[in-house]
Amino acid sequence: MTLLYFAWVRQKTGRGEEQLALPESVKTVADLAAFLSARGGGYAEAFADLRRVRVAVNQDHCGFDTTLRDSDEVAFFPPVTGG
Amino acid sequence: MTLLYFAWVRQKTGRGEEQLALPESVKTVADLAAFLSARGGGYAEAFADLRRVRVAVNQDHCGFDTTLRDSDEVAFFPPVTGG
Amino acid sequence: MITIRIQPEDFDVAAEIAALDAEDTGAVATFTGKVRKEGNLAALTLEHYPGMTEREIARIVDQAEDRWPLLGVTIVHRIGRLAPGENIVLVAVATPHRSAAFQACEFLMDYLKTKAPFWKQEERNGETSWVEARHSDDKAAERWRDR
Amino acid sequence: MITIRIQPEDFDVAAEIAALDAEDTGAVATFTGKVRKEGNLAALTLEHYPGMTEREIARIVDQAEDRWPLLGVTIVHRIGRLAPGENIVLVAVATPHRSAAFQACEFLMDYLKTKAPFWKQEERNGETSWVEARHSDDKAAERWRDR
Numbered sequence: 001m002t003l004l005y006f007a008w009v010r011q012k013t014g015r016g017e018e019q020l021a022l023p024e025s026v027k028t029v030a031d032l033a034a035f036l037s038a039r040g041g042g043y044a045e046a047f048a049d050l051r052r053v054r055v056a057v058n059q060d061h062c063g064f065d066t067t068l069r070d071s072d073e074v075a076f077f078p079p080v081t082g083g
Numbered sequence: 084m085t086l087l088y089f090a091w092v093r094q095k096t097g098r099g100e101e102q103l104a105l106p107e108s109v110k111t112v113a114d115l116a117a118f119l120s121a122r123g124g125g126y127a128e129a130f131a132d133l134r135r136v137r138v139a140v141n142q143d144h145c146g147f148d149t150t151l152r153d154s155d156e157v158a159f160f161p162p163v164t165g166g
Numbered sequence: 167m168i169t170i171r172i173q174p175e176d177f178d179v180a181a182e183i184a185a186l187d188a189e190d191t192g193a194v195a196t197f198t199g200k201v202r203k204e205g206n207l208a209a210l211t212l213e214h215y216p217g218m219t220e221r222e223i224a225r226i227v228d229q230a231e232d233r234w235p236l237l238g239v240t241i242v243h244r245i246g247r248l249a250p251g252e253n254i255v256l257v258a259v260a261t262p263h264r265s266a267a268f269q270a271c272e273f274l275m276d277y278l279k280t281k282a283p284f285w286k287q288e289e290r291n292g293e294t295s296w297v298e299a300r301h302s303d304d305k306a307a308e309r310w311r312d313r
Numbered sequence: 314m315i316t317i318r319i320q321p322e323d324f325d326v327a328a329e330i331a332a333l334d335a336e337d338t339g340a341v342a343t344f345t346g347k348v349r350k351e352g353n354l355a356a357l358t359l360e361h362y363p364g365m366t367e368r369e370i371a372r373i374v375d376q377a378e379d380r381w382p383l384l385g386v387t388i389v390h391r392i393g394r395l396a397p398g399e400n401i402v403l404v405a406v407a408t409p410h411r412s413a414a415f416q417a418c419e420f421l422m423d424y425l426k427t428k429a430p431f432w433k434q435e436e437r438n439g440e441t442s443w444v445e446a447r448h449s450d451d452k453a454a455e456r457w458r459d460r
Contacts, residue, residue, distance in 0.1 A: 006362055007432035008443045059365035061428065075362060075430075079446035082359065082390060082431025083264075083346055083402050083422060089215055090285035091296045142218035144281065158215060158283075162299030165212065165243060165284025166199055166255050166275060166411075180327035183345065187398070194345040195418075197411065198330065202339040251334070264344065265453065268419045271342075275411055306412065 001070055003036075005046070006077035009053060012046035022070040029055050030064040032074060046076070054079055084153055086119075088129070089160035092136060095129035105153040112138050113147040115157060129159070137162055167238045170223050172214060174246040177256050186238035186260045195267035196258040197275050203250040208289040210297075212245045212254070215283035219243070226277040230259075233273070234266040241274065243284065273310055280307040314385045317370050319361060321393040324403050333385035333407045342414035343405040344422050350397040355436040357444075359392045359401070362430035366390070373424040377406075380420070381413040388421065390431065420457055427454040 001020055005013045013036075026032045030050075037047035047053065050064060056075045057066050068074065084103055088096045096119075109115045113133075120130035130136065133147060139158045140149050151157065169185065171177075183194055201210050227239050238260035248254060257274045261267040286297040316332070330341055348357050374386050385407035395401060404421045408414040433444040 004362070006430065007360055007434070056362070056365055056430070059362075059368050061369075075365065077362070077430065078432060078443065080427065080430050081433045081444045081446050082361070082429050083426035083450075087215070089283065090213055090287070139215070139218055139283070142215075142221050144222075158218065160215070160283065161285060161296065163280065163283050164286045164297045164299050165214070165282050166279035166303075178327055179330055179343075180325055183326055189350045191347055192349040194343075194347065196326075196341075196343045196345075197414065198341040198343075199411065200338055200341065202409065203336045262349065264346065264422060267344065268415065268422075272415045275415075 001068065002073045004073065004075040006075065008078055009046050009076045012042040014042050022068060027067060028064065029057065029062070029066045029068060029074065032068060033064065033076070052078060084151065085156045086115075087156065087158035089158065091161055092129050092159045095125040097125050105151060110150060111147065112140065112145070112149045112151060112157065115151060116147065116159070135161060168224075168227055169238075169240040169242075170220055170227070171242045172216075172219055172245055173242065174244060176244070176253055177242045179256060179258070182240045182242065182256060182258050186240055186258055188237040188260055190262050191237050191260040192262050193264040193267040194258060194260050195264075195271040196256065197271050198253055199255040199275075201248050201250045201252050201254060206290045207250055208291075209247050209249050210254070211247045211287045211289070211294075212243075213285045213287065214243075214245050218283050222282050223278065226274060226281060229277070230270045230273055234270045235261060236266070236270055237261055239270075239274070241278070243278070243282070245284070276303070276306040276310065279303045315371075315374055316385075316387040316389075317367055317374070318389045319363075319366055319392055320389065321391060323391070323400055324389045326403060326405070329387045329389065329403060329405050333387055333405055335384040335407055337409050338384050338407040339409050340411040340414040341405060341407045342411075342418040343403065344418050345400055346402040346422075348395050348397045348399050348401060353437045354397055355438075356394050356396050357401070358394045358434045358436070358441075359390075360432045360434065361390075361392050365430050369429050370425065373421060373428060376424070377417045377420055381417045382408060383413070383417055384408055386417075386421070388425070390425070390429070392431070423450070423453040423457065426450045 003018050033047045036043045116130045119126045240258040242256045259271045387405040389403045406418045
């Protein structure tokens, strides 16, 4: 799957994009966030408070309970502030 | 006083402006409308249905019960349709 | 800055917005009213009450300024004969934040429609007739009384 | 006609309105959001999610089209580094009548603010920080749910 990070989430993880083979333990977005957080360092900081993080799967806003497939594009970012 | 007519009121009376010495019988705008209507012809047509006519005294919207003075500028017109 | 103009000439929305510019401006809302291109409508002719028009619009702007923190207001209303597709009226409002810009712009239009002494005459198939005032315009203006 | 553009370049409101022109247009409402000139703000930098931004804005426009008879919609959102006084976003809507123009324009802005994936970073005194989302923007968007 493709993972994308924006704004301060990108700054914490230190990258804007990465490829990841869907781990067996990961069924939902919440599982994925826990998996990434377990990497420690900036990842742990990025996912320390999920209330501050929003997610889109395949470019649709969605919840952390969304089920994932290996072909998905998953993006993590703060609440939007455009306009 | 100065009398002004706009839009179809002007077309009925046949003039846009006229000077008039305040008649003794005229205390209010309603009296003035009755006075003008009594001239007959286009004036009678213009003031036949006062629900269709609006009035401004000295360039302020006001009601037909407004008291008049000889120095006033009184305008009669249909409901406005600008914008 | 408050600008109120009654003129036969067209207006340039971009130039009017640029002229509105203020230090604190975060939001600019504009409304442009145009002559619709509909069936047999050949033209609209706008008549107004010189003097009262400017005073009445200034009063409407005063009321808007009492309600919202306006950094700039421009109102341009055309008079004379206007062909389908031509601009009739522009209201542009600059404010710090967007909600006030939208509300003030709509308030100004609703009051212009029901208070400013303009009258529209239509030309269709060589005949002219005066446009009737719309009850919906009165209703739109009344909404603001209780807010 | 629907136009959605994400670009670093500035936009010309008059040209965008002219491009919106449709036969039945009687009303054009626009909203322009700008970088406020405030105290120590040196610049805003706008980041976005390419691909999703365009999709999300198209979805927002679809929703507006379900609610109002829109003859044309133009949304231009700038990205990159913007100095105080510069334009950020333009929403322009053409409709037959004015009420729909105002409502659709405000709806589009409220949803853009809360749904379109843009993020603003501020530069003040040589330091950068991410702008926090405002609760009032969520409230503004929620108003439309029950209408």
